[in-house]
Amino acid sequence: xxxxxxxxxxxxxxxxxxxxxxxxxxxxxxxxxxxxxxxxxxxxxxxxxxxxxxxxxxxxxxxxxxxxxxxxxxxxxxxxxxxxxxxxxxxxxxxxxxxxxxxxxxxxxxxxxxxxxxxxxxxxxxxxxxxxxxxxxxxxxxxxxxxxxxxxxxxxxxxxxxxxxxxxxxxxxxxxxxxxxxxxxxxxxxxxxxxxxxxxxxxxxxxxxxxxxxxxxxxxxxxxxxxxxxxxxxxxxxxxxxxxxxxxxxxxxxxxxxxxxxxxxxxxxxxxxxxxxxxxxxxxxxxxxxxxxxxxxxxxxxxxxxxxxxxxxxxxxxxxxxxxxxxxxxxxxxxxxxxxxxxxxxxxxxxxxxxxxxxxxxxxxxxxxxxxxxxxxxxxxxxxxxxxxxxxxxxxxxxxxxxxxxxxxxxxxxxxxxxxxxxxxxxxxxxxxxxxxxxxxxxxxxxxxxxxxxxxxxxxxxxxxxxxxxxxxxxxxx
Numbered sequence: 364x365x366x367x368x369x370x371x372x373x374x375x376x377x378x379x380x381x382x383x384x385x386x387x388x389x390x391x392x393x394x395x396x397x398x399x400x401x402x403x404x405x406x407x408x409x410x411x412x413x414x415x416x417x418x419x420x421x422x423x424x425x426x427x428x429x430x431x432x433x434x435x436x437x438x439x440x441x442x443x444x445x446x447x448x449x450x451x452x453x454x455x456x457x458x459x460x461x462x463x464x465x466x467x468x469x470x471x472x473x474x475x476x477x478x479x480x481x482x483x484x485x486x487x488x489x490x491x492x493x494x495x496x497x498x499x500x501x502x503x504x505x506x507x508x509x510x511x512x513x514x515x516x517x518x519x520x521x522x523x524x525x526x527x528x529x530x531x532x533x534x535x536x537x538x539x540x541x542x543x544x545x546x547x548x549x550x551x552x553x554x555x556x557x558x559x560x561x562x563x564x565x566x567x568x569x570x571x572x573x574x575x576x577x578x579x580x581x582x583x584x585x586x587x588x589x590x591x592x593x594x595x596x597x598x599x600x601x602x603x604x605x606x607x608x609x610x611x612x613x614x615x616x617x618x619x620x621x622x623x624x625x626x627x628x629x630x631x632x633x634x635x636x637x638x639x640x641x642x643x644x645x646x647x648x649x650x651x652x653x654x655x656x657x658x659x660x661x662x663x664x665x666x667x668x669x670x671x672x673x674x675x676x677x678x679x680x681x682x683x684x685x686x687x688x689x690x691x692x693x694x695x696x697x698x699x700x701x702x703x704x705x706x707x708x709x710x711x712x713x714x715x716x717x718x719x720x721x722x723x724x725x726x727x728x729x730x731x732x733x734x735x736x737x738x739x740x741x742x743x744x745x746x747x748x749x750x751x752x753x754x755x756x757x758x759x760x761x762x763x764x765x766x767x768x769x770x771x772x773x774x775x776x777x778x779x780x781x782x783x784x785x786x787x788x789x790x791x792x793x794x795x796x797x798x799x800x801x802x803x804x805x806x807x808x809x810x811x812x813x814x815x816x817x818x819x820x821x822x823x824x825x826x827x828x829x830x831x832x833x834x835x836x837x838x839x840x841x
Contacts, residue, residue: 408713408750426481443836675729
């Protein structure tokens with residue numbers, strides 16, 4: 364029944380995409396139609412999802428600029444071919460070796476609802492998605508709630524003599540830590556922006572900190588303020604998902620879904636963000652920021668039962684397959700990061716650069732996930748891009764991650780020694796954007812280190828370069 368529903372939904376979304384294409388070849392996505400602005404006004408050089416100063420302002424004012432549209436819907440399509448020798452492949456990874464196939468259909472709903480309330484509500488249908496990073500189950504088609512950001516905002520404008528000349532404040536209901544951010548150096552919005560459902564090497568490093576893209580997937584609510592378009596602060600609290608009134612925001616995660624368990628958190632878990640945004644001068648602007656999160660996470664009874672490192676008392680589990688193992692304790696993550704962004708936006712040139720350094724402490728005294736009671740990780744992510752005339756673009760990213768050796772990262776097949784997560788990747792890309800809402804991109808992920816080594820890192824003769832991946836894809840938005 365569920366498979367039939369998902370297939371029907373995919374056909375409906377595809378039909379809507381085709382209808383929009385044929386009914387209005389010049390139609391722009393939802394927010395562009397609402398504001399009457401072209402895509403370049405909000406996105407630097409047309410690079411969705413990189414935001415310009417206007418794009419940041421639009422998001423912070425709750426997506427309410429412009430006139431409310433009669434049909435507040437747009438769709439996106441991503442399809443392409445991913446190719447690699449090894450590439451983080453899971454079971455059933457037969458379709459990732461250079462075949463041109465659909466990857467995602469996105470449905471975007473929202474925009475201006477009232478003068479002070481708006482939303483960015485994104486849902487997706489993933490084709491043949493790698494639902495298990497360990498390859499324990501075959502890839503599956505999946506319909507899910509993607510990024511949800513429902514906001515209320517108000518705006519005060521003073522005069523030149525006031526200390527506070529401009530003040531935007533608001534509140535958000537969202538489902539990812541960092542989804543509310545307006546800078547592309549934050550974990551949720553940093554390059555690479557599109558990856559293949561069939562090959563996770565297209566997203567970069569095999570491991571990352573807890574404060575990373577799509578990691579803290581929980582119902583969250585918070586407040587923010589932006590003073591004089593320079594000083595920004597935000598605090599959000601995240602709770603367990605999968606049940607209750609907010610279960611829709613993390614759909615289809617539930618404790619009865621064997622392939623998609625909720626993220627169970629202990630109490631309310633804080634995420635914070637502070638930033639200084641410069642004024643614009645001759646097309647230049649920059650930002651420096653500080654962000655972090657404290658996450659106390661339970662695991663499911665299934666995870667604890669399968670853990671070879673668990674040292675706690677056996678949890679009592681009599682509920683659904685993914686019931687939380689509350690008596691097993693929590694894994695505690697403390698993440699702190701500094702980040703920065705630079706933009707040069709003068710037609711026809713667009714130059715953008717982002718960087719972020721993250722330090723993480725992990726405490727797992729009962730061995731739920733990690734063999735060590737305490738671990739530390741450090742990561743650095745950076746990207747530079749250039750776009751000419753919002754049509755031709757190129758980018759290169761450098762990513763590196765290091766941390767303590769632990770059985771969580773695997774063991775050497777010969778010596779049995781614990782591996783470490785130390786990995787380094789370069790990710791260049793080039794793209795051609797003939798229309799504002801159509802982009803053809805070729806991206807390559809090259810690993811110079813993987814899981815702690817360059818040559819034979821796992822004792823099975825596997826080199827880091829075996830995980831390299833190419834990714835040719837088409838993005839269309841209507």
